[in-house]
Amino acid sequence: MSDFQKTKSMFHLPDGMIYLDGNSLGPLPKALPDRVGSMLTKEWGDMLITGWNKADWMGQPSRIGDRIGKLIGAPAGSVVMGDTLSIKVYQAVASALELNPNRKVVLSDNGNFPTDLYMVEGLLKSLDKGQELRLANPADVEATLSEDIAVLMLTEVDYRTGCKHDMKALTQKAHALGIVVIWDLAHSAGALEVDLAGCNADFAVGCTYKYLNGGPGAPAFIYVAPKHQDNIRPALSGWMGHESPFAFDLNYKSGAGIERMRVGTPPVIALTALEASLDIWDMVNMADVRAKSIELCDLFIAEVEKRCPTLTLASPRDGVNRGSQISFKFDHAYAAMQALIDNGVIGDFRAPDSMRFGFTPLYIDEADVIGAAVILERVINDKLWDNPTYQTRSRVT
């Protein structure tokens, strides 16, 4: 068995379904329910409060952070888990702004995932210091960098198109202009090689329910470059980030290093699930994952363009400029995606007119790619989408 055949065998993949939505929610690792069950009964059940020590629940956020660090080029002690990606964005931007107190602009792009923008909008309204969130088109970010910008906050891979920023070049250019840089790795961690240390990124954040398969609503992570860790003031100064949480001081004193980015009590059950899912990553290396992901995406483009000439590729054609997903535009994309789902191919719709498909070598292979293209051909060319129920079906994700 190849490494990827082995990893595929470790996921629960429902019969008759080709799952191309791992970029939204990764599938269940088969070993995960037993691991969670064991934590519930043997740790919580039998150890009760002593589990914080005996099972080292207290160490989970840093221990798991270090494992994720290995997947994103971050040294030990620079990543910690907790909360949601939205909260981690807030922490990063609040701290980054204080590193650049004389500037008033946060620059992002209009391809960033909306919650990142919303969190900044809310933060700047609270601060009420005349700061501004400025949005460029993704392709214009580099040209828009200037010395009035305090913070550049980008998601490396555009959630709609899969278009990938050049993290290293943009970080370097931004630093030359005195800008602090935050990268959102939601569509990068587990999808492609990330080298936070090599790129000299200041902050990074990400979620773990997509390519890292931690389960719905799995905890987020935050990276802070070691050089900044002891200089930043946590805006969300919770007791778990205190230098001595169990001294019950009345005043906050931030803990050393990355620990100060912890906020409240860690979500032990969710972190246990995530920890189980990370075992699969020990079986592969990210360079192989990336190479295979590009192959699979290239194959999907070729198969779909051959079979469905009415669809328009909305993702970069060259794999090095993409994340691990492919989007096609189609006038009836919403209805077509519903028809696809009913025919066993799970992707998702992104407004206004994109069908989005994620490709993750850990559990997607060439047969899946071709199978999905064949079904897509039938949906498009036989107009299976032209069904009134598909126009009106409600959606959440």
Place this chain on the structure above:
Amino acid sequence: MSDFQKTKSMFHLPDGMIYLDGNSLGPLPKALPDRVGSMLTKEWGDMLITGWNKADWMGQPSRIGDRIGKLIGAPAGSVVMGDTLSIKVYQAVASALELNPNRKVVLSDNGNFPTDLYMVEGLLKSLDKGQELRLANPADVEATLSEDIAVLMLTEVDYRTGCKHDMKALTQKAHALGIVVIWDLAHSAGALEVDLAGCNADFAVGCTYKYLNGGPGAPAFIYVAPKHQDNIRPALSGWMGHESPFAFDLNYKSGAGIERMRVGTPPVIALTALEASLDIWDMVNMADVRAKSIELCDLFIAEVEKRCPTLTLASPRDGVNRGSQISFKFDHAYAAMQALIDNGVIGDFRAPDSMRFGFTPLYIDEADVIGAAVILERVINDKLWDNPTYQTRSRVT
């Protein structure tokens, strides 16, 4: 079987252990692992991304919020789940301050749990508008209320002593002075009768891993009085609080009512665990729980004072002035608690010199109370605490 014999039978309680620390981490409901396992395999595993709709994961935060609302006197649509208590404190205080923009003081007491104070400290530093966190002694809060105070933020039950504020009277007095009032129910929800609507509270927050038995790091809740819900601006304006999260607007528009206090993607696994634990609350009513809790606490005081005259009661003697816990002071409290734990009685130590014991009628009965007092008598009177290993043993909680 009485109702409480029935509820006791629904918890996993390790043999040979008397667990008096449910005020820190409640025990495992026996039905919970299967419920979580079923969610993992039948929902996440088989439904994958469609679980957000098909299993109504998206509705969990409000659905569970409504169930908790019933335990704290909050109407449907006024409580929502998510994040941690620290984050919920931040949201409540940030919004409360904006309801009272011309005042500069947040008043709390020095018996409040430190993370509440830390979160306010961090918020006020970020806002940098000359606002101040003022701390009174718990007994002096009422006398300290004045018209320069914007927000009164208190934990109803003191985590060290169990001493209980008069929520209704303090809220009324604060309102008469134009103060917005936030109650932290960490040691109240599931411990005693709370009537948020009847008290006219403006905001309330709480955790679910203590008396609500949701598991280590279980999600928190926030209550916003219906009259405020559509007037507050969420400081943590995440996509799940947007009026239309899947429109992917570039600008934040807050959702209707309590929904705007949602931030990031809900922690589905943790919420599923919590939901399972709440079933037990359907078997009892809070008035019975409260009456029995006072009985158990009274019995413990009587038994300990009879057996251990060197200990000093640190909790109110009159049950109506207490939460559901009893603390005793002792010069060697830390070592004595270690000895107690080694002898099968789990309580906890709170600096500088308190032994703290929680009593929860759902799974603690008279035999447990007397059994614990007998062991405590041996630890104190036979000086089992006088053992060097107990002085130095490391601790987390």
